Amino acid sequence: MPVRAMTWAAVVLAAVAACVGSGTPSSTPTPADPSTSAPQATAPPATASQATPIPPTVGPPVGRLAAEGGDPVSGQLGTYVWRDAGSDSPWLPGAPVTVGAGEPLTVSFDPAIGVASWRARLVPADADAPVGATLLGQGVGDPAFQAPEAGSWTVEVHVVFDAGDASYFWRLEVT
Amino acid sequence: MMRSLRQRRHRLGALLPGLIASIAIALPALAHSPDPSLSGSLFGQDQQLRFRWRSGAEPPSALKTAIRAAADDSNATRASRAATFVYDTAGTNNIGYGTGTCGVNGIGCFTRTAPTSFTMWLREHGRPFDWGTLRWCQMQAEPTNGCYDAETIALDEFGHVEILNHHVNYADESDYTDAVVQTFSRTRPKTGWNMHTYGVCDTATLQVKYDVPTLSSPYSRCLDLTTIVTLGVNDSSIAFGASVDFGSLLRVATNSSYERLSANPLGKRTVRLQRRAIGSTTWTNFYTLPSSTPTGTYRATLRLFETADFRTAFSAPTTEGLRGDTSAIIRVTVAPCTSNCPDPLTAQ
Numbered sequence: 001m002p003v004r005a006m007t008w009a010a011v012v013l014a015a016v017a018a019c020v021g022s023g024t025p026s027s028t029p030t031p032a033d034p035s036t037s038a039p040q041a042t043a044p045p046a047t048a049s050q051a052t053p054i055p056p057t058v059g060p061p062v063g064r065l066a067a068e069g070g071d072p073v074s075g076q077l078g079t080y081v082w083r084d085a086g087s088d089s090p091w092l093p094g095a096p097v098t099v100g101a102g103e104p105l106t107v108s109f110d111p112a113i114g115v116a117s118w119r120a121r122l123v124p125a126d127a128d129a130p131v132g133a134t135l136l137g138q139g140v141g142d143p144a145f146q147a148p149e150a151g152s153w154t155v156e157v158h159v160v161f162d163a164g165d166a167s168y169f170w171r172l173e174v175t
Numbered sequence: 176m177m178r179s180l181r182q183r184r185h186r187l188g189a190l191l192p193g194l195i196a197s198i199a200i201a202l203p204a205l206a207h208s209p210d211p212s213l214s215g216s217l218f219g220q221d222q223q224l225r226f227r228w229r230s231g232a233e234p235p236s237a238l239k240t241a242i243r244a245a246a247d248d249s250n251a252t253r254a255s256r257a258a259t260f261v262y263d264t265a266g267t268n269n270i271g272y273g274t275g276t277c278g279v280n281g282i283g284c285f286t287r288t289a290p291t292s293f294t295m296w297l298r299e300h301g302r303p304f305d306w307g308t309l310r311w312c313q314m315q316a317e318p319t320n321g322c323y324d325a326e327t328i329a330l331d332e333f334g335h336v337e338i339l340n341h342h343v344n345y346a347d348e349s350d351y352t353d354a355v356v357q358t359f360s361r362t363r364p365k366t367g368w369n370m371h372t373y374g375v376c377d378t379a380t381l382q383v384k385y386d387v388p389t390l391s392s393p394y395s396r397c398l399d400l401t402t403i404v405t406l407g408v409n410d411s412s413i414a415f416g417a418s419v420d421f422g423s424l425l426r427v428a429t430n431s432s433y434e435r436l437s438a439n440p441l442g443k444r445t446v447r448l449q450r451r452a453i454g455s456t457t458w459t460n461f462y463t464l465p466s467s468t469p470t471g472t473y474r475a476t477l478r479l480f481e482t483a484d485f486r487t488a489f490s491a492p493t494t495e496g497l498r499g500d501t502s503a504i505i506r507v508t509v510a511p512c513t514s515n516c517p518d519p520l521t522a523q
Contacts (some may be wrong), residue, residue, distance in 0.1 A: 072184070076279075080278075082215060083215065084214075084244075085276060085286040087281030088360060090280075090282065092305065130348070130359065133346070173337070
C-alpha cells in the first residue's frame with residue numbers, strides 16, 4: 001500500500017466567540033456635603049521624618065444633582081477608577097437632598113467632561129448595599145432621571161467617563 | 176486463524192468506546208462576564224513586583240500580616256502569568272496606611288504605573304466616615320459583624336494593580352463571589368466578605384491579559400472561548416486491516432478579543448475520534464485520542480476493517496470556559512478483504 005505523507009487538515013470554523021416627570025419645581029436641596037469633594041492627595045499620618053512623598057492624584061469630577069429650579073447638590077464620591085488609579089469605598093448613604101415625587105433630576109459634572117454612559121439605581125435609605133436596587137434610568141450623556149415615590153432613598157449614579165468610572169451618591173428625601 | 180483472531184479482538188476493542196459514549200453538547204459558560212480591565216499598560220508576564228511598607232505610614236502589624244497574605248493569595252490564585260507580589264524591605268513599591276490617595280470615602284486604594292511600579296493604601300482602623308467607622312477585622316481581638324477583612328480588601332487592590340476593574344454583578348448579586356475585585360466590598364458576615372482567592376471572573380481577565388501558565392492549564396469558567404479541533408490522517412485509502420495514523424490539533428480560535436489566549440494550543444484535554452458507518456447518520460465515539468505532546472496534538476494509530484467516516488470531537492468541559500467543537504469529516508476507504516477474512520458477523 002502506498003504511504004502518503006501525513007497532511008493535517010486545518011479547518012477553521014471561526015465563530016465567536018429617564019423619564020420626564022411633571023413634579024413641581026419646589027425642591028429644597030440642602031447644601032453640599034463637605035465630604036463630597038474630588039479626591040486629593042493628602043499626607044499620611046506623619047510618624048517618621050523620612051516619609052515617602054505621595055504623588056498627586058487627579059480623580060473623577062464632582063457630580064452635582066439638581067432638580068428643576070433648585071440649587072445643585074454635590075454627591076458623595078464613592079468607588080472609582082481613574083486612569084491608573086482608583087479607590088474602593090463602601091456603599092455610601094449619600095448627600096442629602098429633598099425633592100418632589102416624580103420630579104425630573106439631572107446630574108452635571110465639574111469640570112464638565114464627556115459621559116460615555118450612566119446608570120442610576122436606588123435602594124431604601126437604610127440599606128447598606130445595592131442588593132435588590134431598583135433601576136431609575138440609564139443612558140448616555142449627562143444623567144437625567146425621575147425622582148421616585150415619596151420616601152427616603154439612596155440613589156447611586158454610576159458614570160463611565162473616558163478616563164474611568166465613578167459612583168456618586170445622594171440621599172433623596174422625596175416628599 | 177491467529178491473524179483473524181487478532182484482527183477481530185483489535186477491532187472489537189476499538190469499537191467498544193463508541194458503543195458506550197455519546198456526543199456531548201456544548202454548554203454555555205456557567206459564570207458572569209470577566210472583569211472589565213483598566214485602560215493602562217500591563218506589567219510583564221510573571222514580573223515580580225517587590226513591595227515594602229511606606230516610610231512614615233507603615234501599617235500596624237496585623238494589617239501587614241493581612242497584606243502579605245493577600246500578596247500570597249494573588250500569587251497562588253492568579254491562574255495566569257500575571258505579575259507576582261513579594262514583600263521585600265528593599266522593594267520599590269510602597270504600601271501605606273492612612274489616607275494616601277484614597278480620597279474622602281475610600282477604605283483602600285491603588286495607583287499603578289506599569290510596568291514600573293505601584294502603590295497601595297489601606298485606611299486607618301477606627302476612622303469615622305459618613306457611613307460609619309472603619310473597622311478592620313484583623314485589628315479586633317474578636318472580629319465583630321460589620322468589620323472589613325483587610326486581606327480581602329488588599330487582594331482587591333492587588334487585582335487592580337494587575338489590570339482589573341470592578342466586576343459587573345448580576346442585579347441580584349448572585350454572582351458576587353465570581354470576583355473579589357468588587358465595586359462594593361462586603362463586611363463580615365455577608366457572603367464573600369472574606370474571599371482569599373481571586374474569583375473566576377477575576378482570573379478570566381488575568382488570563383486574557385497575561386495568558387495561562389501552560390498549555391494544559393484550565394481556562395476560567397467565566398470565559399466562553401470558541402475552540403477549533405482539526406483532524407488529519409496519513410492515508411485515507413488503505414488495505415483491509417491496515418493501520419491509519421489519526422492526528423488532531425486542538426486550540427483556541429483566533430480572535431483578537433481573546434488577546435493572549437487567541438490561537439493557544441490546548442493540551443491534556445479529551446479529544447475523541449468519532450466514527451460514522453457508511454449510510455448511517457449517527458456518530459459514535461470510537462476512540463479517545465491521547466494527548467501525546469503539550470502542544471495540543473492528539474494522535475493514535477488504529478487498524479481499520481471497513482470504510483467509514485471519521486471526525487474528532489472536543490466536548491465543552493464543565494470545569495472550563497471552553498466551547499466544544501468538531502472537526503471536518505474524513506472518509507477512510509478500506510479495501511475489501513481478499514484472504515483469511517474474519518467472519519462478517521463477528522467482525523462487526
